[in-house]
Amino acid sequence: MPKEKQTTKKQEKYTLILDAAETLMKKKGLYSLNMDEVSYFSNLAKGTLYLYFRSKEEILAALALKARILLLAHFEKAVLNENQPIQQLKAIIHANYTFLKNNPLYYELVSFYEINDRETETEEMSAVILRITELVIGIIKNGQLAGEIDSRIDPSILSFTMWGMTVGIMQLLKVKAATISNHPNLSENIVLDNYIKVFLDGIK
Amino acid sequence: MPKEKQTTKKQEKYTLILDAAETLMKKKGLYSLNMDEVSYFSNLAKGTLYLYFRSKEEILAALALKARILLLAHFEKAVLNENQPIQQLKAIIHANYTFLKNNPLYYELVSFYEINDRETETEEMSAVILRITELVIGIIKNGQLAGEIDSRIDPSILSFTMWGMTVGIMQLLKVKAATISNHPNLSENIVLDNYIKVFLDGIK
Amino acid sequence: MPKEKQTTKKQEKYTLILDAAETLMKKKGLYSLNMDEVSYFSNLAKGTLYLYFRSKEEILAALALKARILLLAHFEKAVLNENQPIQQLKAIIHANYTFLKNNPLYYELVSFYEINDRETETEEMSAVILRITELVIGIIKNGQLAGEIDSRIDPSILSFTMWGMTVGIMQLLKVKAATISNHPNLSENIVLDNYIKVFLDGIK
Amino acid sequence: MPKEKQTTKKQEKYTLILDAAETLMKKKGLYSLNMDEVSYFSNLAKGTLYLYFRSKEEILAALALKARILLLAHFEKAVLNENQPIQQLKAIIHANYTFLKNNPLYYELVSFYEINDRETETEEMSAVILRITELVIGIIKNGQLAGEIDSRIDPSILSFTMWGMTVGIMQLLKVKAATISNHPNLSENIVLDNYIKVFLDGIK
DNA sequence: CATGAATGAGCGTTCATTCAT
DNA sequence: GATGAATGAACGCTCATTCAT
Numbered sequence: 001m002p003k004e005k006q007t008t009k010k011q012e013k014y015t016l017i018l019d020a021a022e023t024l025m026k027k028k029g030l031y032s033l034n035m036d037e038v039s040y041f042s043n044l045a046k047g048t049l050y051l052y053f054r055s056k057e058e059i060l061a062a063l064a065l066k067a068r069i070l071l072l073a074h075f076e077k078a079v080l081n082e083n084q085p086i087q088q089l090k091a092i093i094h095a096n097y098t099f100l101k102n103n104p105l106y107y108e109l110v111s112f113y114e115i116n117d118r119e120t121e122t123e124e125m126s127a128v129i130l131r132i133t134e135l136v137i138g139i140i141k142n143g144q145l146a147g148e149i150d151s152r153i154d155p156s157i158l159s160f161t162m163w164g165m166t167v168g169i170m171q172l173l174k175v176k177a178a179t180i181s182n183h184p185n186l187s188e189n190i191v192l193d194n195y196i197k198v199f200l201d202g203i204k
Numbered sequence: 205m206p207k208e209k210q211t212t213k214k215q216e217k218y219t220l221i222l223d224a225a226e227t228l229m230k231k232k233g234l235y236s237l238n239m240d241e242v243s244y245f246s247n248l249a250k251g252t253l254y255l256y257f258r259s260k261e262e263i264l265a266a267l268a269l270k271a272r273i274l275l276l277a278h279f280e281k282a283v284l285n286e287n288q289p290i291q292q293l294k295a296i297i298h299a300n301y302t303f304l305k306n307n308p309l310y311y312e313l314v315s316f317y318e319i320n321d322r323e324t325e326t327e328e329m330s331a332v333i334l335r336i337t338e339l340v341i342g343i344i345k346n347g348q349l350a351g352e353i354d355s356r357i358d359p360s361i362l363s364f365t366m367w368g369m370t371v372g373i374m375q376l377l378k379v380k381a382a383t384i385s386n387h388p389n390l391s392e393n394i395v396l397d398n399y400i401k402v403f404l405d406g407i408k
Numbered sequence: 409m410p411k412e413k414q415t416t417k418k419q420e421k422y423t424l425i426l427d428a429a430e431t432l433m434k435k436k437g438l439y440s441l442n443m444d445e446v447s448y449f450s451n452l453a454k455g456t457l458y459l460y461f462r463s464k465e466e467i468l469a470a471l472a473l474k475a476r477i478l479l480l481a482h483f484e485k486a487v488l489n490e491n492q493p494i495q496q497l498k499a500i501i502h503a504n505y506t507f508l509k510n511n512p513l514y515y516e517l518v519s520f521y522e523i524n525d526r527e528t529e530t531e532e533m534s535a536v537i538l539r540i541t542e543l544v545i546g547i548i549k550n551g552q553l554a555g556e557i558d559s560r561i562d563p564s565i566l567s568f569t570m571w572g573m574t575v576g577i578m579q580l581l582k583v584k585a586a587t588i589s590n591h592p593n594l595s596e597n598i599v600l601d602n603y604i605k606v607f608l609d610g611i612k
Numbered sequence: 613m614p615k616e617k618q619t620t621k622k623q624e625k626y627t628l629i630l631d632a633a634e635t636l637m638k639k640k641g642l643y644s645l646n647m648d649e650v651s652y653f654s655n656l657a658k659g660t661l662y663l664y665f666r667s668k669e670e671i672l673a674a675l676a677l678k679a680r681i682l683l684l685a686h687f688e689k690a691v692l693n694e695n696q697p698i699q700q701l702k703a704i705i706h707a708n709y710t711f712l713k714n715n716p717l718y719y720e721l722v723s724f725y726e727i728n729d730r731e732t733e734t735e736e737m738s739a740v741i742l743r744i745t746e747l748v749i750g751i752i753k754n755g756q757l758a759g760e761i762d763s764r765i766d767p768s769i770l771s772f773t774m775w776g777m778t779v780g781i782m783q784l785l786k787v788k789a790a791t792i793s794n795h796p797n798l799s800e801n802i803v804l805d806n807y808i809k810v811f812l813d814g815i816k
Numbered sequence: 817c818a819t820g821a822a823t824g825a826g827c828g829t830t831c832a833t834t835c836a837t
Numbered sequence: 838g839a840t841g842a843a844t845g846a847a848c849g850c851t852c853a854t855t856c857a858t
Contacts, residue, residue, distance in 0.1 A: 010817095035853060045819040047855080056853065115319070117379050150405075153398065157390060160380075161373065161399045168372015169365065175321055176364075186361065194357065195365050201354075202406025214842090239828060249844045251830075260828065418838095443832060453840040455834080464832065523727070525787050558813075561806065565798060568788075569781065569807045576780015577773065583729055584772075594769065602765065603773050610814025625821090647849060657823045659851075668849065 014052050016042045018066070021059050026105050030112060033060070061120040064113045067106035068128040074099050075135055085143030086200060092136065093166055093196055100170050107170065114167055133159050149203050158203065169195045218256050220246045222270070225263050230309050234316060237264070265324045268317045271310035272332040278303050279339055289347030290404060296340065297370055297400055301392075304374050311374065318371060337363050353407050362407065373399045422460050424450045426474070429467050434513050438520060441468070469528040472521045475514035476536040482507050483543055493551030494608060500544065501574055501604055508578050515578065522575055541567050548611075557611050566611065577603045626664050628654045630678070633671050638717050642724060645672070673732045676725045679718035680740040686711050687747055697755030698812060704748065705778055705808055709800075712782050719782065726779060745771050752815075761815050770815065781807045 020042035025033050035056055039046040053059045078095035082088045100107040113121060136159035143149035149158075173180070173188050180186050224246035229237050239260055243250040257263045282299035286292045304311040317325060340363040347353035353362075377384070377392050384390050428450035433441050443464055447454040461467045486503035490496045508515040521529060544567035551557035557566075581588070581596050588594050632654035637645050647668055651658040665671045690707035694700045712719040725733060748771040755761035761770075785792070785800050792798050 034851085036851095039820085046821090046853095047819055048817085050854070051817070111319075115315070115375055115379060117382075153402075154389065154394075156387075157394060157398045158402070160376070160384075160390070160395055161402060164373040164376030164395075165369040165399065165402075166372065168370065168375065169368040171319055171372065172364070172368030175319055178321075183360075185358065186364070190361060191364055191368075194361050195369065198357075198362075198365060198369075198403065198406035200406070201408070202402035202404070204405070217842090238826080240826085243845095250828090251845065252843055254829070255842070442830085444830095447841085454832095454842090455840055456838085458833070459838070519727075523723070523783055523787060525790075561809075562797065562802075564795075565802060565806045566810070568784070568792075568798070568803055569810060572781040572784030572803075573777040573807065573810075574780065576778065576783065577776040579727055579780065580772070580776030583727055586729075591768075593766065594772070598769060599772055599776075602769050603777065606765075606770075606773060606777075606811065606814035608814070609816070610810035610812070612813070622821090646847080648847085651824095658849090659824065660822055662850070663821070 010052075013042075013044060013048070016044060017049055017052055017059065018062055022063060022105065025063075030060075030105070030108050057118075057120050060109070061113075061118070061122065061125065063106075064109040065122070065125045065128065067103070067109040068113075068125060068132075070103065070106055071096075071099055071110060072128055072132050072135070075132060079135065079139065084148070085139045085146060086148050088139045089136070089143070089162070090196055090200065092139075093192070093199070096166055096170060097173070097192055100174065104174075107174075111167065111171060133163070136162060143203075153203060162199070165195070165199065214256075217248065217252070221248065221253055221256055221263065222266055226267060226309065229267075234264075234309070234312055261322075261324050264313070265317075265322070265326065265329065267310075268313040269326070269329050269332065271307070271313040272317075272329060272336075274307065274310060275300075275303055275314055276332050276336050276339075279336060283339065283343065288352070289343050289350060290352050292343045293340070293347070293366070294400055294404065296343075297396070297403070300370055300374060301377070301396055304378060308378070311378070315371065315375065337367070340366060347407075357407060366403070369399070369403065418460075421450075421452060421456070424452060425457055425460055425467065426470055430471060430513065433471075438468075438513070438516050465526075465528050468517070469521075469526070469530065469533065471514075472517040473530070473533045473536065475511070475517040476521075476533060476540075478511070478514055479504075479507055479518060480536055480540050480543070483540060487543065487547065492556070493547045493554060494556050496547045497544070497551070497570070498604055498608065500547075501600070501607070504574055504578060505581070505600055508582065512582075515582075519575065519579060541571070544570060551611075561611060570607070573603070573607065622664075625656065625660070629656065629661055629664055629671065630674055634675060634717065637675075642672075642717070642720050669730075669732050672721070673725075673730070673734065673737065675718075676721040677734070677737050677740065679715070679721040680725075680737060680744075682715065682718060683708075683711055683722055684740050684744050684747075687744060691747065691751065696760070697751045697758060698760050700751045701748070701755070701774070702808055702812065704751075705804070705811070708778055708782060709785070709804055712786060716786070719786070723779065723783065745775070748774060755815075765815060774811070777807070777811065 017038060020038050021033060024037050024041060033056070035046060035049060038059070039049055042049070049059075053062070074095045075092050078091040079088045082091045112118075113125070133156070137155045140149055140153075140155040140158050144151045144153075144155070169192070173191060177188070180188055180191065221242060224242050225237060228241050228245060237260070239250060239253060242263070243253055246253070253263075257266065278299045279296050282295035283292045286295045316322075317329070337360070341359045344353055344357075344359040344362050348355045348357075348359070373396070377395060381392070384392055384395065425446060428446050429441060432445050432449060441464070443454060443457060446467070447457055450457070457467075461470070482503045483500050486499040487496045490499045520526075521533070541564070545563045548557055548561075548563040548566050552559045552561075552563065577600070581599060585596070588596055588599065629650060632650050633645060636649050636653060645668070647658060647661060650671070651661055654661070661671075665674065686707045687704050690703035691700045694703045725737070745768070749767045752761055752765075752767040752770050756763045756765075756767070781804070785803060789800070792800055792803065
């Protein structure tokens with residue numbers, strides 16, 4: 001068998017496992033993933049899982065990577081649709097929110113690795129965050145050049161800050177969804193817009 | 205034995221258990237707390253633990269309450285030291301950061317119950333968060349009266365937003381501590397100050 | 409305090425405990441009785457229970473004794489209402505069934521000690537069964553004298569047999585209640601009457 | 613490894629567990645069976661037990677099924693040895709008694725599931741009882757055709773009654789074994805024969 | 817490569833009984 | 838006599854990982 005073919009087959013199983021894990025986590029949540037079920041739903045023997053992933057944790061990491069990559073793609077797409085730096089930042093925050101809404105599991109995975117300092121965080125994973133950071137930094141720099149963003153703020157620090165604030169707001173929206181929907185003059189969108197307003201006004 | 209004395213003794217054991225749990229969590233992290241070790245380190249039989257707490261979860265909740273109360277106290281103290289609303293908000297964010305640095309476990313507990321919507325969240329626990337919220341809302345209103353904060357922003361929404369952003373920044377500082385300290389022109393304080401600046405400028 | 413008064417008070421607590429145990433068992437079944445709840449519902453400290461009963465098992469035994477005594481009383485009453493030996497035996501079986509229906513817990517206790525060879529079975533408890541046996545033997549002897557019951561059967565053996573058969577039928581009625589009520593031409597009464605018929609015809 | 617061989621091996625472990633459970637229950641009684649000991653005596657890790665049985669209860673159910681099947685086999689064999697319906701019924705009762713004597717644990721299991729309405733009773737288990745019932749009903753019908761059994765009695769009701777009575781007598785013989793052997797003119801066989809006589813006379 | 821049977825430490829919780837006060 | 842805090846063995850069950858085949 002040609003090596004290529006083998007690799008393909010290998011890739012297939014790898015994907016099979018990840019898909020099974022993803023489906024299971026969507027159904028039962030991040031924390032109740034267990035290898036028995038991954039084995040069952042991937043139609044692969046339990047031992048086989050360990051040929052493709054060194055541990056359960058590694059499966060999580062792989063999915064978290066996938067989630068980050070998808071998030072980056074959403075950000076990049078959002079940015080392309082806008083011309084003005086300020087609008088681009090706004091678009092990124094909105095994209096973040098849309099991502100959270102459409103892919104709650106993926107967002108949970110992103111947060112999970114963002115909040116907990118996992119030892120399994122690979123360079124590959126960090127690289128994606130780096131690219132997100134660079135994307136934002138680029139926009140900020142453009143904004144500063146265009147005089148729309150306060151030039152005295154260090155772009156990389158600001159991108160850092162923005163990431164932290166945004167993740168915080170997203171978590172708030174996720175966790176306090178019930179609280180928010182009960183309030184008379186509160187809604188997720190209002191909170192989100194308020195955040196965007198404060199943030200954008202703050203960096204002018 | 206006088207009843208008072210008994211209550212004191214009972215309180216002592218309660219504290220003993222919480223202390224053991226706290227120590228263990230500081231050593232091994234929030235998630236690896238187990239009742240066997242709590243029993244061992246509190247010098248109490250395992251069954252005894254259940255005389256004071258209905259479940260392991262209840263121990264966590266008790267510690268989370270303790271953490272919230274302490275956080276509130278820090279906020280209140282910080283506010284008292286300042287006169288100007290803007291300075292008070294600043295002081296709260298700084299207090300939050302100090303709290304995180306000095307009591308990482310407590311902060312983790314606050315976040316834990318903030319992020320995960322635990323069913324064990326009692327009214328007592330919610331009440332503390334409410335008081336924090338009201339503290340912040342009060343300051344915002346004062347700021348608006350003094351013309352220092354944009355009056356068009358709804359105070360309760362803003363307090364909500366501020367809480368989300370701040371928690372997000374704190375998490376960032378916690379998780380990315382290593383990353384930050386490696387950067388040449390980055391430091392936790394710079395990130396924090398940048399956040400404060402953006403936030404305060406944003407609400408003017 | 410006069411000794412009599414003390415004894416009365418002692419008796420009161422004893423009864424208090426039994427009542428609590430009985431109420432609890434009626435609510436949750438024979439097997440889920442636990443000393444914590446007995447303590448709580450009797451308003452007596454847990455240690456106090458052990459001043460009146462050496463063990464949980466002894467509480468059960470005391471209730472089983474009570475149940476047997478009540479059963480005997482029902483039998484005696486049933487017998488008094490009839491003149492003919494055959495009618496008296498019939499009345500006993502009916503009384504047994506009524507007892508089961510009206511006091512399911514008591515019947516369960518009777519069966520429990522009948523089926524399992526408990527080590528706690530006291531002489532007092534055996535004595536009640538003996539009195540039931542003697543009651544039945546007396547009737548059988550009368551029946552034989554009156555020529556209504558086959559004289560070749562040993563009365564004590566027959567009373568023994570009757571007890572076994574009847575307990576068996578009662579259990580069947582209790583356990584298979586659902587099965588019976590589902591059958592088109594079956595009912596508890598039909599099964600009971602059939603048993604009585606077979607039994608009475610069998611001893612003629 | 614051929615699949616057949618695997619199945620054999622799997623069957624072996626299954627049997628190993630059941631055997632260990634059986635041995636333990638013979639030694640310590642039905643109720644003190646626990647998974648730790650089953651694990652120890654089967655030379656299998658505790659987790660392994662759960663590969664073959666979903667729960668402890670399922671082990672009990674498996675043994676109860678085994679017991680019922682064996683009982684049915686005894687009944688069928690007993691019936692085959694006789695030609696006359698009455699003799700066949702007699703043989704069934706005797707077989708029941710022999711079974712109780714030779715396999716007290718199995719009998720206890722049969723009773724256990726007969727007395728307690730377990731939720732784990734499977735269709736397979738019910739089916740065996742059904743076959744026993746049908747066996748008896750068939751004999752009764754034959755007896756009625758042959759004019760040896762009162763035709764006015766409904767066969768299914770009678771089989772029901774017979775089962776109840778017989779189980780009752782067997783329990784009596786089991787529990788009161790000591791009492792019986794102490795009596796001067798009592799023996800298990802006398803009680804049994806008396807029961808059989810009463811029953812058979814009663815259905816004529 | 818692939819399998820899946822086997823492992824066993826680990827878990828949270830219960831509860832009859834004891835005993836110092 | 839009365840208390841009730843304390844005990845700790847016991848329990849059924851889970852699950853990530855290993856390894857002989």
